[in-house]
Amino acid sequence: MSIPLTLVLGGARSGKSRYAEGLVTAGPAPWVYVATAQAFDDEMVARIARHRADRADGWQTVEAPLDLAGALDAAPAGATVLVDCLTLWLTNLMLGEHGITAAIEALEAALDRRAAPVVLVANEVGLGIVPDNALARAFRDEAGRLNQRLAARAGRVLFLAAGLPLTLK
């Protein structure tokens, strides 16, 4: 496995999406933006529109709330792919009662099939107090495990705070 895989971790509004975009656009186009966000409500519609407006020209945007593996396979062979973000994808899987383990394995297999760089964005959600409700606890456990698993595969892992990176790997 020699894929140049980068994982960009960070909290809400830590600048992780913008930083990840900068990593991608520092290399040659084409660039494919794989958005996992689903616009359930006005708040999400506004957030998605703001993110899209913030991106530079030259991006192809693909929406993949569930089938990340399919989106990676469908991207042009030489394109650099940015997945933003894994944590929303996990949310979508859990809310839809899709199988998480199979989906993660399919994602990993798709990552193995890519030769061009991939940048994954994920939220760190485990640094607050223990949530009151069991679903939130289960979610942060799954999110933490997913981050660990992809960090182990990645060649480069960054932790973003206030728009600035700390290098984990």
Added chain:
Amino acid sequence: MSIPLTLVLGGARSGKSRYAEGLVTAGPAPWVYVATAQAFDDEMVARIARHRADRADGWQTVEAPLDLAGALDAAPAGATVLVDCLTLWLTNLMLGEHGITAAIEALEAALDRRAAPVVLVANEVGLGIVPDNALARAFRDEAGRLNQRLAARAGRVLFLAAGLPLTLK
């Protein structure tokens, strides 16, 4: 813009205030402590009193729950100023329904007018799970954006955990 601006980020009880005080008192007096805390209730009164008792002698304390720019302008020209903290200031602005954008721009202009060092303390609040209520989500978005914006201007940015610093910049 050549101001020697430092931003100290960290979670609750991460030792960020004490660390920031150490940065200031490592340089020559006078030192001005700009407190943004408002004592709404007994818990806050106790917290403010504890912070004040923890500080070394030689500080001038100014309370500025809203008008940070005014407090910076009023500080003696050669004084090193510590602002503790930006996140409470943002809370005060939002609770009082003051304009956030104008207040931040006024703060940045006041920072530009200072020649002596300024140390800003801010909370990182975006590393837990997504809050249930919309106001809390809006707050952490604003807090994250404010941190990014001031981190971009600062010459030095530190992330504190357990009283120890990681250097972001």
Added chain:
Amino acid sequence: MSIPLTLVLGGARSGKSRYAEGLVTAGPAPWVYVATAQAFDDEMVARIARHRADRADGWQTVEAPLDLAGALDAAPAGATVLVDCLTLWLTNLMLGEHGITAAIEALEAALDRRAAPVVLVANEVGLGIVPDNALARAFRDEAGRLNQRLAARAGRVLFLAAGLPLTLK
């Protein structure tokens, strides 16, 4: 005080337990695992069983939900001790209305009595938004203070995210 004390900080599912176990098993046996978890409910029973199954052979496991000092004193003189974790221990103390200050002082005295390495695991819980309820706020304040206090004594302090360490000290 020349004890080789390590503190491993991190969020939920940050890989801190596994990383701490790796630090211990990189050195010679015997290894003593001091578990502070109490199995109140099925969720905790499952979590404890999963952690225990994940550990390599060669560990002696001791349960010490409250008397950490006693567990440290009872460990064989040359054994490396892993305490997992301080934050659950603090929870147990607070829920049981035990004196926190005296318990921490007893822990520190017991650490001073050990010549062999000790690795402490603790949660960072202060990086989300301010919790709604006063008990949660008091807890994260106590947890933060405990982390600061032990970080000051430790020779090595690590912050884990996604299974990877950042060196605080």
